[in-house]
Amino acid sequence: MQRIAWPCLAVIATLATGQAASNAAAANVSGTSTKVAAAPVNACEKVKTTGWKAWLDKMPGPHKTPTLHVAGQATTSTGGWKLMLNRGATTKNLPPTQYFDFVAFAPTGPAPQVVTTAEVKAEIKNALPKYKEVVILCGKKAIATVPVKIVT
Structure with a gap:
């Protein structure tokens, strides 16, 4: 019969109860548990967009500068989506084309199971004096x- 030291018995007892296995899975090198959130993925291809409009507001007035406005409708299969229109590159053509990136993040938790339509919009203050068009991108597509209308 072999003799087993007390520290070994403690390890065997914790392994038998499953505590060590669950603690080891939650621990990192420093011994503290860390949760890493997954980066959200742009799911813009799953969203239907319609009714895009673009206009350059050049209305006169004190402290007024040209403002480029872009707006459209986005329809999702459920509620809880985060929808954004982010300013992208501007071409050097005359007049230039302004690009916007449409970004859509699906809900991460429970969401209402109802088709939802929301307005997506963006604006550029102190815009250029003229634009040919606005291009809305989903990823690289x-x-x-949309042609830009000038409002004076």
Whole structure:
């Protein structure tokens, strides 16, 4: 019969109860548990967009500068989506084309199971004096090309 030291018996007892296995899975090198959130993925291809409009507001007035406005409708299969329109690159053509990136993040938790339509919009203050068009991108794919109307 072999003799087993007390520290070994403690390890065997914790392994038998499953505590060591669960603690080891939650621990990192420093011994503290760390949860790493997954980066959200742009799911813009799952969202239907319509009714894109673009206009350059050049209305006169004190402290007024040209403002480029872009707006459209986005329809999702459920509620809880985060929808954004982010300013992208501007071409050097005359007049230039302004690009916007449409970004859509699906809900991460429970969401209402109802088709939802929301307005997506963006604006650029102190815009250029003239634009040819606005192109809306989903990833690298153009989903809309809209001529810019000038409002004076």
